[in-house]
Amino acid sequence: MRAVVQRVSSAAVKAGDDYEASIAAGLLVYLGVSTEDGEAEARAMAEKVRYLRIFDDEGGQLNLDVVQAGGSVLVVSAFTTLGDARKGRRPSYVAAAKPEQANELYTCFCDALEALGLTVRRGVFRAYMEVSSTNDGPVCILVDSTKAF
Numbered sequence: 001m002r003a004v005v006q007r008v009s010s011a012a013v014k015a016g017d018d019y020e021a022s023i024a025a026g027l028l029v030y031l032g033v034s035t036e037d038g039e040a041e042a043r044a045m046a047e048k049v050r051y052l053r054i055f056d057d058e059g060g061q062l063n064l065d066v067v068q069a070g071g072s073v074l075v076v077s078a079f080t081t082l083g084d085a086r087k088g089r090r091p092s093y094v095a096a097a098k099p100e101q102a103n104e105l106y107t108c109f110c111d112a113l114e115a116l117g118l119t120v121r122r123g124v125f126r127a128y129m130e131v132s133s134t135n136d137g138p139v140c141i142l143v144d145s146t147k148a149f
Helices: 039-051 099-115
Strands: 002-015 019-023 026-032 062-064 072-077 120-122 130-144
Touching (some): 002 039, 002 072, 039 099, 039 130, 072 099
Parallel strands (some): 072 120
Antiparallel strands (some): 002 019, 002 026
């Protein structure tokens, strides 16, 4: 499982004319599920994201997590986070899970964040989405369940 985690002052996702979700300050998470992932990875990733200390404390140091900062989370499914661009010009997505597995684990990740006390908004799985955000910092963290980085 791989995530791009951005600290934002606002973020929103729109899928067609019928769906829109947004948050004020918090985290925008682009989440990719790999073929090797299961529920344990989804829960561990949720805990990692929940407790990332990437918000400023009163001294301007990155010491607070999203709950301490009073933020919420917008999670967008993005298989492209698993793109491998080491060869050629077209990324390979063979590491990305099939839709059924990916949707199940995307949902598990979001549910685990909610169980950890977060307000979670979600994108629409497998939909074309327009995502807008105002990055705060900018602070962008890459998280990988295999600890590849």
